[in-house]
Amino acid sequence: MSDDDAEPEMLLRYLQGLREALLWKLDGVPEHDVRRPLTATGTNLLGLVKHVASMEMGYFTAPLGRPSPVPMPWLEAGAALNADLYATQEESREWVRDFYRTSWRTTDDAVAELGLGAPAQVPWWGENGRTTLGRLLVHLIAETARHAGHADILREQLDGAVGMQDGNDNMPPAEDAEWQDHVVELQRIADEFL
Template sequence: MRDDVVKGHLLDELRFARGALVWKLDGLSEYDVRRPLTSTGTNLLGLVKHVATWEARYLGEVFGRPFPGPLPRWQDADGSDLWVTPGETREQVLDLHRRAAAHAEATVGELPLDARGRVPWWPRPDVDLFAVVVHVLADTTRHAGHADILREQLDGRTGEAAAYERPVDAAEREARWAAIEAAARAAS
């Protein structure tokens, strides 16, 4: 299969996953996009920041193409790439996300899929572009799934994009929850 076909498919999937992740912020207050929603502090805007940071690193410096601008620190004990400080605005994080995506797509566009890179923190650090794009796609999709669950906890909204969203029917959801709970109890 030709590189351009594979690249096109991978980038289409990555764009969709990025869009799903960012869409989870839609209509939420500053507090709701920033507040910790798990015991480890995971929050929606922090997930966007994390995905942008790592996409810029993996599809930038791993291939000798450093991101043109400062990036949040990473691998800190406080997980600082997973939450947003009061001094960082939503627009700054979304701008970082857009710029990281553009930089990553330029890397994918300009290099062949067998281009060699190095990820020093991986057990097998010598990699090719194809493997790293698949890794970034999987990671972005994973975090979009986290965001989907977090958003559902906040206000019940679910889905991958506005086009696929169904209105929240509380009675339907309550009945489904009750049926699933009854099945779990019956199996235990």
């Protein structure tokens, strides 16, 4: 296998890890908490997953001349403010999960069938919209990582769960009391700048 053959696999492996980390953030969270706004702009865990699924589906369909297997009315003109960043009452957690997994397959199929050098045209990028599938994939990895980071913070606020997956918090070993002492020390340092 040449390096060129391995690159798509490597990129998709990194992307898949991020995808799974993002979905894990929904596990074990009560329905109310997975949907409730946790920031001044309404960001919530289930909405982040819907947004990333929408973004992934959006980049790997029309810009590559491929149809979307799922209608996305929340992205159409006249949709409610940030309609891709929250799940409606009719959109269950399982529906959002399934939609995200469908977007994964859509992306993975496009990469396998077209290759990283395939031309793409992203209308919402304006005059910089001519690009390649490879650049779209790198862009998607960056955006998914960004939103997985948002989900990390939201989940930690809800119940203290951190990390990339259950059993892998990716944090230095410390007892709760040590973390509490750490936070107190950071607050003390911050207060020096009042």
